[in-house]
Amino acid sequence: MLAIRGLHSHYGLSHIIQGIDLDARAGEVIGIFGRNGVGKTTLLKTIAGWVTASAGTVTLAERGLCGLSPDRVCHAGVGFVPEDRRIFPGLTVEENLSLGLLQVRGRSRQQEHRAIDAIYGRFPRLGERRHQLGTTLSGGEQQMLAMARVMVGEPRLVLIDEPSEGLAPMIVAEVFAIVRELRDRGAIVLLVEQNVHEALSVADRFHVVERGKIVFSGEAGVETDCTRLMQLIAV
Numbered sequence: 001m002l003a004i005r006g007l008h009s010h011y012g013l014s015h016i017i018q019g020i021d022l023d024a025r026a027g028e029v030i031g032i033f034g035r036n037g038v039g040k041t042t043l044l045k046t047i048a049g050w051v052t053a054s055a056g057t058v059t060l061a062e063r064g065l066c067g068l069s070p071d072r073v074c075h076a077g078v079g080f081v082p083e084d085r086r087i088f089p090g091l092t093v094e095e096n097l098s099l100g101l102l103q104v105r106g107r108s109r110q111q112e113h114r115a116i117d118a119i120y121g122r123f124p125r126l127g128e129r130r131h132q133l134g135t136t137l138s139g140g141e142q143q144m145l146a147m148a149r150v151m152v153g154e155p156r157l158v159l160i161d162e163p164s165e166g167l168a169p170m171i172v173a174e175v176f177a178i179v180r181e182l183r184d185r186g187a188i189v190l191l192v193e194q195n196v197h198e199a200l201s202v203a204d205r206f207h208v209v210e211r212g213k214i215v216f217s218g219e220a221g222v223e224t225d226c227t228r229l230m231q232l233i234a235v
């Protein structure tokens, strides 16, 4: 369902993504690992349309995404939870969540309300804080809000960048539970994560990136693959 072929992207003259090929099926979680600065975030941003691809294709459910604006990529079913979470200042929790509704066209008002209520059922703390400014939430709650905002749009592909960064272990467990839920709903999840052990508990497969290329790929449950992975990302 997701096919990435020969993807390249640049920041000015810096060639960051240097020919990435990647496939994923519905309901798969793919871990994207690698040392700092190898291009993991840039890969997600290129798929999301935040960075323009200089070559290659990204196809999701037969639709080409390269060259589309971030907005259109979003409408094509791609949810992005960036590392800084992008909780909009000046907007309440509910207003932040409502932005996720923009991803799906053609829903009635009633369906939109139901979608938001379902989120409050799943994340009661967001419900309790619905009228509070999103930026006044704790770091963990903001991560939940960023993920919930994406879930409201029922994306086919979810890009998640370093979700556990700076969070307490209990919240990290909650973050990974949400990744499992997304998978169980049939979404593809591309998960960039430094917390490799946790990520392997939820990932089906993984890729290791070095200097903008995939240098090793493996299956999360296979011991030899995981040993090699740890060697590659050891500092």
Ligand SMILES: Nc1ncnc2c1ncn2[C@@H]1O[C@H](COP(=O)(O)OP(=O)(O)OP(=O)(O)O)[C@@H](O)[C@H]1O
Pocket (backbone or CB within 6 Å): 011, 014, 016, 034, 035, 036, 037, 038, 039, 040, 041, 042, 043
């Ligand atoms: N906006 C930008 N303009 C120019 N160079 C950038 C920009 N953003 C990132 N870079 C550079 O691109 C390279 C890849 O960065 P990227 O953030 O994609 O790496 P990463 O693997 O996600 O690393 P980290 O784990 O540290 O976030 C780095 O050398 C970084 O300094």
